[in-house]
Amino acid sequence: MFISKPSILSLNKSYFLNPFHLLKKKKSLIFNLFFLLLTISGFSQKKNVSITGKIIESSSNQPVAYATVLLVDVNTKENITGTTTMDDGTFKLQTVVSKFYIEITFIGLKTKRIFDFQQHNGTIDLGNIFLEEDLEKLDAIVVEAEVSKTEFKLDKRIFNIGKDLSSTGASALEVLNNVPSVNVNIEGDISLRGSQGVQILINGKPSIIASDSGNALGTITADMMERVEVITNPSAKYDAEGTSGIINIVLKKEERKGLNGSASINIGDPTNHSFGLSLNRRTEKFNLFSQLGVGYRKLPNNRKNINRDLINNTILESEGTEFRNEKYYNIVLGTDYHINKNNVLTLSGNFAYEIEEQPSETNFSLFDGTERANWKRTEETEATNPKYQYELQYKRDFDDHEDHMLLFSALGQFFGKEQSSDFEDLTLMGADRDAIQKTRTDFKEANYTFKFDYTKPFNEKFTIETGAQYLLNNVSNDFEVQDLVGSDFISDPNQTNVFEFNQNVLGIYGTAAYEADKWGVKVGLRVENTDLETFLVNTNEQNNQNYSNLFPSFHSSYKFNNAYSLQIGYSRRVYRPRLWDLNPFFNIRNNFNIRTGNPELLPEFTDSFELTNIYNIGKASLNFGVYYRYTTNTIERSVSIFENNVNTFKPYNIGTTDAIGIEFNGKYPVAKWLVFNGDINYNAFKRQGDFNGTSIDFNANQWTGKLTSKLGLPADIDFEVTGNYQSDVKTVQGKIAENIFADLGLRKKIIKGKGVLNFSVRDIFASRIRKSETIQEEFYLFNRSLRGRFVTFGFSYGFGKGEALEYSGQRRRR
Known part of the structure; x- marks a missing residue:
């Protein structure tokens, strides 16, 4: 000027x-x-001109936040100045230039240029400006796609969503399936490095949207997503509790306005019927979201067991089918209140109710060279499971930097189970084994989590993080076994008790990170104190543990060029025994193969190191990594004790484990209509320790492989087939057999993409069979389990701005 x-x-x-x-x-x-x-x-002497207005989306009549408003010189076509709209769609500009026009743009909406306007007392008031959807432009963007790229950041890999994804209206699940190291099968199950149990975060924190209840991630569309962060070796900021990894979905600030939603209906064989409804309403201050789900399904499980007594030369065989049939109802309600541009308050709740039936029938045969006895055991079990969750969350953003923020959340969860079972043994041949038993379970669990996080960037390169978390877990399990003696049911004192479990974990952490253009380093330390108490009321048995531990972490990365990056990482992790690892009560469905917990179980600790390479070669993405893990107090989850043909197995702490492995995964789009995705993971491990005075030292290895191909067929049909292989692996007492199976799915978009038809087959060849052997000097055990083939057909429809749930057949998880 x-x-x-x-x-x-x-x-x-x-x-x-x-x-x-x-x-x-x-x-x-x-x-x-x-x-x-x-x-x-x-x-x-030139007059200042002020231009004001408000941008509104014509279809929803809602304001458009973060739209771009430019003043363009009429003669040169160059931009004079510009701004973005506020949350309420308003904007204000000033200029001294007299000849200009106004250009307004926003992704997915038609660009608008305004040439005719009137000036009054140095002000141009454009009033409400309406923008329309630009469907043709969206289609064109898909053809001229911008390839999404992956970049390294210290302790994470970041997948920035490119136009090829953000413009298609795909769901978050479909976006995740394009992220290296992450896979989403046709049912919507998410895995990282081939392992499930991934923790999903939204904007760096747990969210009801990312919970396992329902298909909430299907309601997040790609154009709401800015990036996906993959964390395979978490820093000290995250819980020290061991997981297979963390996926953090970072949303854009511009959320969809108006009423959005989707509905889905599914049928399956074996019986798997469900209906789901999702609604979202976004206004200037509030974002209201809700979900409703109902369903009924049957889960058969065919089992076979062989118990061989090598001392007395007897064999006990059992074979039968177990069912888990359940009706379920689920509702989610929540709201985000945008107090202002820097402060957001979220309140959400979730209630679910399940009604279970578990009928089973098992045939037993006893041999000592010839068949000596044969009998049948039947079960009728009924249970109700109420569960609910509520969360209050406050987030404060600061103006000085987009990553400067404070977050506080309080989360409460409750799960209950009232269950009764009737067992009957009926003699078919040989000695009289007629018997009737009953069991009763009254289970209650409450969890409370309070979390505080603060992030402060001092500049674009140096950032510190600090925070704390307090977790309270309280459980009571009243369990009773009764035997029919004469005409009365008598309680069995050896299998009846009240188990109380209380665990409190306090964690405090701090991290510091320096990140330049090419390289960076991040160090952190987490301190956790665990206070654990277990108490068997009837027998007055206690196990109290109180321990404090340090969990350091270190990460560093170097970017050689746009095609190749290198990352190293270290973290110390802990696996605290879960409730069902500690719960001493017996499962007597098969009373000759009994599973129980171990209340004296100790936590296991792991030091984890990894070196990872990532290559971006054209459209292909390749990752190669080497990792090493050293674990103490290793928990072996199925150690068998054999007596009188009865196999009782439970978890024990046995020695140490050294494991070194390599990982390779890659994605290669051969063409727009054909994409291959492969994962290979191999590790060799060394076990050292003893059990009951016997050494269990041995060396072994295992590997898994997966290949997924996605094919775009004519008539807008997507086809997907996945092959999986898991090698056999040696255990402390025996081995687990290899496993190979395949899944496939078809997907067809209809009604201009608003509707989706889904067809999926899990375990096409019914080959997903789990076999294990326990080989000891005094006994031999064989276990076989098969769930069989599952076929699902579904239809989803999205309305408003919502997209159809393309993974409507997702397995409901606990």
Whole structure:
């Protein structure tokens, strides 16, 4: 604007360094300053023009936040100035230029140019400006796609969502399936490095949207997503509790406005019927979300067991089918209240209710060279499971930096179970084994989590994080077994008790990170104190543990170029025994193969190291990693004790485990209609320790492989087939057999993409069979389990701005 200003900036330094030279040029300097004042005065005579208005989306009649508003010079077509709209869609600009037009743009909406407007007293009020959807432009963007890219950031890999995804309206689940190291099968199950049990975060924190209840992630569309962060070796900021990894979905600030939603209906064989409804309403201040789900399904499980007594030369065989049939109802309600642009308050709740039936029938045969006895055991079990969750969350963003924020959340969860079972043994041949038993379970569990996080970037390179978390877990399990003696049911004192479990974990952490253009380093330390108490009321048995631990973490990365990056990481993790690892009660469905917990179980600790390479070669993405894990107090989950043909197995802490492995995964889009995705993971491990005075030292290895191909067929049909292989693996007492199976799915979009038809088959060849052997000097055990083939057909429909749930056949998880 000030055309004379550059002449001052370009003055030779000698004017200031040499006073004699300055005096000599005094007249010239005074003339230049006088000319500058005249120029400024001339410009100040031009009138300032203020332009205001409000951008509204025509279809929903809702304001458009973060739309781009530009003033463009009529003659040169160059941008004069610009801004983005506020949350309420309003904007304000000022200019001294007289000849310009106004251009308004927003992704997915038609660009609008305004040439005719009236000025009144130095103000141009455009009022409400309506923008329409641009479906043709969206289709064009898909053809001229911008490939999404992966980049390294210290302790994470970041997948920035490109136009090829953000413009198609795909669901978050479909987006995740394009992220290296992450896979989503046709049912919507998410895995990281081939392992499920991934923790999903939204904007860096747990969310009801990312919970296992229902298909909430299907309601997040790609154009709401900014990036996906993959964390395979979490830093000290995250819980020290061991998981297979963390996926953090970061949403854009511009959320969809208006009423959005989707509905889905599914049928399956074996019986798997469900209906789901999702609604979302976004206004200037509130984001209201809700979900409703109902369903009924049957889960058969075919089992076979062989118990062989090598001392007495007897064999007990059992074979039968178990069912888990359940009706379920689920509702989610919540709201985000945007107090202002920096403060958001979220309140959400979830209630679910399940009604279970578990009929089973098992046939037993006893041999000692010839068949000596044969009998049948039947079960009728009924249970009700109420569960609910509620969360209050407050987030504060600061103006000085987009990552400067404070977050506080309070989460409460409850799960209950009232269950009764009737068992009957009926003799078919041999000695009389007729018997009737009953069991009763009254289970209650409450969890409370309070969390505080603070992130402070001091500049674009240096950031610190600090926070704390307090977790309270309280459980009571009243369990009773009764035997029919004569005409009365008598309680069995050896299998009846009240188990109380209380665990409190307090964690405090701090991290510091320095990240330059090419390389970075991040160090952190987490301190956790665990206070655990278990108590068997009837027998007055206690197991109290209180321990504090340090969990350091270190990450560093170096970016050689846009195609190749390298990352190293270290973290110390802990696996605290879960409730069902500690719960001593017996499952007597098959009373010759009994599973129980171990209340004296100790936590296991792991030091984890990894070195990871990532390559981006054209459209292909390749990852290669080497990792090492050292675990103490290793928990072996199925250690068998054999007596009188009865196999009782439970978890024990046995020695240490050294494991070193390599991982390779890659995605390659051969064409727009054909994409391959492969994962291979191999590790060799060494076990050392002893059990009951016997050494269990041995070396072994295992590997898994998966290949997924996605094929785009004519008529807008997507086809997917996945093959899985798991090698056999040696255990402390025996081995687990290899496993190979395949899944397939078909997907067809209809009604201009608003509707989706789904067809999926899990375990096409019914080959997903789990076999295990326990081989000891005194006994031999064989276990076989098969769930069989599952076929599901579904239809989903999205309305408003919502997209159909393309993974409507997702397995409901606990």
